[in-house]
Amino acid sequence: MNLRELSEHLNLSQTTVSRALNGYPEVNETTRRRVTEAAERFNYRPNVRAQKLAKGRSMSIGHIIPFSNQNEMVNVVFADFIAGAGEVYANHGYSMTLSLVRDEEELTAYRGVAEKGAVDGIIVHSPTRNDPRIAFLTALDIPFLVHGRASEITTPYAWMDVNNKRALEMATKHLIGLGHRRIALINGQEKMDFALRRRAGFLAALEAAGLTPDPAFMASGEMSEPHGYGCARAMLNRETPPTAFVTSSIVPALGIRRAIEERGMRMGRDVSLVCFDDAISYLPNGDERPVFTAVRSSVRDAGKRCAELLIERIKDPTKPPGNELWEAELVIGPSTGPCP
Structure with missing residues (x-):
């Protein structure tokens, strides 16, 4: 089923259906739910190439990893984060660009993907206490979100972290x-x-x-x-x-x-x-x-939420950068007991 057929089935304009599927705020929640349920029922998938042309976007999210952190590429924690984020990207018609670069070329890589329009947004991994990437990406004026926080940076930036x-x-x-x-x-x-x-x-x-x-x-x-x-x-x-x-x-x-x-x-x-x-x-x-x-x-849920928050920023770059802090849950197992 294509967009025209889905629109005719719902008796809605193609513009309304497209906006509902892409999360535009002017579409009311009842209509959005009706459209997304029908899209799922009929296994409708948007034409990504058409979306790119219509929106002037690459429909891709960037993840740039320096060589010194290349162990992250095979780290089970990082893999679960990417799996969670990738699920959200796919549901919104986005692909993922994952790049491994030399440490000294990391900032240049960020500038390159931003200036070429190769990605619509970036997720920053493994922040340090005074991470230079945050000020750099802010100056590039590209939507980005940090998975974690940088304690010494006081200027506003978007982040999602666990306490x-x-x-x-x-x-x-x-x-x-x-x-x-x-x-x-x-x-x-x-x-x-x-x-x-x-x-x-x-x-x-x-x-x-x-x-x-x-x-x-x-x-x-x-x-x-x-x-x-x-x-x-x-x-x-x-x-x-x-x-x-x-x-x-x-x-x-x-x-x-x-x-x-x-x-x-x-x-x-x-x-x-x-x-x-x-x-x-x-x-x-x-x-x-x-x-x-x-x-x-x-961490898989964190990947999903980071992707959702970043996509929201891409759709409305004028929104002030938001922050989200999660609390961990204590689970009792047999590995602890009274001090002998």
Whole structure:
């Protein structure tokens, strides 16, 4: 079924149907729902080439990844984010442009896609505390949205983030409530803003309980299974080892579990563990029952929401940049128990 046939079936003009499918605000909600339900029922898909010509847009969203972060391209967290965003792009007739560039050419790449009109908007990944990309993209006057935040930038920009500080504070307080006092943090790379916020949450919980953090019980690095294993193994080999761990991802949590079990100890009885769980579809935290006690927030859902927010900005670039902050949920599993 094409646009003309769908319009005739609904007894609406082609313009109204097109505007309803593309989310224009002047179409009332009743009409929009009627049009989208009919489009789904008849398996109608808009002609992307025609949309590009009519709107003067590329109908593409850009994701630019520097070589130093190329591990993101195969990272299960990044893959789930892209899967969520891609689903929304497809539903709105957008494609995705994913580029890997040299670090020193990253800003040039942003300028290139903006000036050529190769993309209609950009999603910025892995922001640092004072990320230079934000001011650069603002000056280019292209719609963009940051997945995360840059703590030191006070000028308005569009972002969507999870409350990383509160999530790790909640995880650490859970362990303190179980009687743990020697708690270790195995964090992500602390050049990233999210990891600094998670560290701040960990320290805030210790401070509130009157506990002094031990630098030997804090490590940061790539969120991989070997990193979690190596850090946990070294800490457990200390004369006075930690009785509990908090970690920034379910991936290093697997390595921490390996280090615990290698010593003949049982997770949840001898050593407790709480992780941040991105609800990764390819690495779920158990089936009916969670494997790890975790603070959970779906990165796939975050990808969907980032895509929706960016598309809204593309449709109306005059809108002030919006922000959205999600709270993580504490899920109790068998990886935590009273301090032995």
